[in-house]
Amino acid sequence: MVHKKRNIIDKIWESHLVAKQEGFPDLLGVDLHLLHEMTSPQAFEQLRARNIPFHAPQRSVGTIDHIVSTGNNRFWGKTAASKKIMQTFRDNCKFHGVPLLDIGSGKQGIVHVIGPELGLTQPGMTIVCGDSHTSTHGAVGAIAFGVGTTQVGHVMASGCLLIERPKTMKVAFQGKLGAFITGKDLILKLIQQIGTSGGTGYIFEYCGEAIRQLSQEARLTICNMSIEAGARAGLISPDETTFNYLKGRLCSPKGDEWETALRYWKSLVSPPDAHYDASVVVDIQESAPMVSWGIDPSQCIEIDRKIPALTDFTPQHRDTVQTALNYTGLRAGQSLQGVPIDYAFIGSCTNGRIEDLRAAAQLLQGKKKHPKVRAIIVPGSEEVQKQAIEEGLAAIFEEAGCEFRNPGCSACIALNEDVVPEGKRCASTTNRNFMGRQGKGAITHLMSPAMTAAAIVTGEIYDVRKL
Amino acid sequence: MEKFKNITDACVGIPKSHIDTDVIIPAARTKTIGQSGLGDGLFYNVRTSKHPDFLALEQFPKRKILVAQENFGCGSSREHAVWALKDWGFRVLIAPSFATIFYNNALKNGLLPLTISAELVEEILGEAHREDYRIEVLLEEQQLLVPNHSPIRFDLKPYYKQCLLEGMSDLDYIRSKMEDIKAYDQRRKEHLFFDTSLLVKN
Numbered sequence A: 001m002v003h004k005k006r007n008i009i010d011k012i013w014e015s016h017l018v019a020k021q022e023g024f025p026d027l028l029g030v031d032l033h034l035l036h037e038m039t040s041p042q043a044f045e046q047l048r049a050r051n052i053p054f055h056a057p058q059r060s061v062g063t064i065d066h067i068v069s070t071g072n073n074r075f076w077g078k079t080a081a082s083k084k085i086m087q088t089f090r091d092n093c094k095f096h097g098v099p100l101l102d103i104g105s106g107k108q109g110i111v112h113v114i115g116p117e118l119g120l121t122q123p124g125m126t127i128v129c130g131d132s133h134t135s136t137h138g139a140v141g142a143i144a145f146g147v148g149t150t151q152v153g154h155v156m157a158s159g160c161l162l163i164e165r166p167k168t169m170k171v172a173f174q175g176k177l178g179a180f181i182t183g184k185d186l187i188l189k190l191i192q193q194i195g196t197s198g199g200t201g202y203i204f205e206y207c208g209e210a211i212r213q214l215s216q217e218a219r220l221t222i223c224n225m226s227i228e229a230g231a232r233a234g235l236i237s238p239d240e241t242t243f244n245y246l247k248g249r250l251c252s253p254k255g256d257e258w259e260t261a262l263r264y265w266k267s268l269v270s271p272p273d274a275h276y277d278a279s280v281v282v283d284i285q286e287s288a289p290m291v292s293w294g295i296d297p298s299q300c301i302e303i304d305r306k307i308p309a310l311t312d313f314t315p316q317h318r319d320t321v322q323t324a325l326n327y328t329g330l331r332a333g334q335s336l337q338g339v340p341i342d343y344a345f346i347g348s349c350t351n352g353r354i355e356d357l358r359a360a361a362q363l364l365q366g367k368k369k370h371p372k373v374r375a376i377i378v379p380g381s382e383e384v385q386k387q388a389i390e391e392g393l394a395a396i397f398e399e400a401g402c403e404f405r406n407p408g409c410s411a412c413i414a415l416n417e418d419v420v421p422e423g424k425r426c427a428s429t430t431n432r433n434f435m436g437r438q439g440k441g442a443i444t445h446l447m448s449p450a451m452t453a454a455a456i457v458t459g460e461i462y463d464v465r466k467l
Numbered sequence B: 001m002e003k004f005k006n007i008t009d010a011c012v013g014i015p016k017s018h019i020d021t022d023v024i025i026p027a028a029r030t031k032t033i034g035q036s037g038l039g040d041g042l043f044y045n046v047r048t049s050k051h052p053d054f055l056a057l058e059q060f061p062k063r064k065i066l067v068a069q070e071n072f073g074c075g076s077s078r079e080h081a082v083w084a085l086k087d088w089g090f091r092v093l094i095a096p097s098f099a100t101i102f103y104n105n106a107l108k109n110g111l112l113p114l115t116i117s118a119e120l121v122e123e124i125l126g127e128a129h130r131e132d133y134r135i136e137v138l139l140e141e142q143q144l145l146v147p148n149h150s151p152i153r154f155d156l157k158p159y160y161k162q163c164l165l166e167g168m169s170d171l172d173y174i175r176s177k178m179e180d181i182k183a184y185d186q187r188r189k190e191h192l193f194f195d196t197s198l199l200v201k202n
């Protein structure tokens, strides 16, 4: 039998096995459990009902992000419901000794933005959170995935997760990055190619020269949307870019411990001839910035192409496509360039990091937003917000007529006051264009921060390369 | 979770494929905090509108075996669909195929989904109205006894078989491994390089 070389996913999985039994799901150790206010109350309740202690509070961190207002004076919540949820979460964290990065601490933010930012998210780890975009953390070389509330309770009770081992898929991007081609464009291109269930049952490892060229933050954007391709998780083998990013962060190892950690992290990297259960190649040589036209993230095109004709889809799919087009008010065969927008949103765990704000500010500097557009910019964390103010980005946004608000999930999920009104069209840096995601009847066009900035200036979906 | 006991019963037949979780329980019927009482919402819209394919539900409200066609339970991953079926009184589901997430959710909640050939499902659906057409489910033996057929073996992962036989939930199983977990926690420490206490100090 040929000896199969293990990839990084195999190595991490096998080193976290707590118990393994034929015909049983694996019992997998969880290194870091991230908690937020929305998916934890019922799990805490499970512990209380069965009188079980919280197993590893020192390997857990909580923050408040989903429901929080992005306005001022927001600590106590602005509605009775949000107040109750936030207070319950604070009480639970306190009672169980879970460190809470609360509003105003300087460390609050979207859970998937603050993990890497604080150096909590490190290579070789298993990371779990009751949120599907937990896959983001895979970008530093960790296995990270979202779980349901029942499983959040299991992790609280045991520090472990009972889970069937997924298969592995190598996702190789072939070709060099063109102008204004970002992590967002690469991941949308993949999802367009393999569909929203193309990754079902797999953990992805993203490879290729383009990935190596990308910054750590751009890699976070890619891993963030692994879930939109149906994958359980997605990761990238760490390299110098990753190590430089992590060095010196608050929770990163220091001194001798850094050297020990580095040796361990490097030992995990996939060898070039590693074995995978499946593989896919995405050609990005000719690619252009991507924009979505429908109601799932696979329904997207290069900005210089046209929405496909109905006859380009298989007969079973035409109904779905027509439903999508009816919702977004577009036609098959139409170009997206020039479609007027009403709203623009820059933020979320996909594109709410400092590099995203820099990319947008660069294009907005000295310009004004289109008068018909309401543009909302929401930093992913208090740290990003602070940096954006210090670097003068906030001033650029405000001079351009955009609103620069306080950190949180905001219009990505519209659980707070940042809601796109019915029938309004929004250029958005988020990850989901589902019907009603940004507000009932709101139309979402997923795109990169640069493309969103171009839309803010022109008031329409616009090819940023021509700006 | 209660232990699964072998069942002999007549069936409720729904001659329809791709029954999704929204048909099983409409979202508007899921707004409760607990899991009990959801049976009232089971197939609510199609049941109350007397949809011809779903009449057997009201006709035979006590039967424990539900038979339907392919891809049963597609749609959202909401566990409410399973809770509602259980709360109504079903213990066994029979279909040519199930949606994956639904299938796992069912097993996690002590509801046994059985996959058999489409021809046999068709045959059972044809006879399901009869009170004397009884099906037997033997868990230990992994056998299904259908009138006029020799015993049919069904597949079931050993883990789920044990859960059903012993009435064991995932959390019960995890907690039975507490010794392994403690040993693992000690081993793993060597490769953990973060200190969350820094978050509250600074």
Ligand code: SF4
Pocket (backbone or CB within 6 Å): A065, A066, A110, A111, A112, A131, A133, A348, A349, A350, A408, A409, A410, A412, A413, A431
């Ligand atoms: S920003 Fe959006 S996708 Fe990310 S965690 Fe918040 S709600 Fe979920």
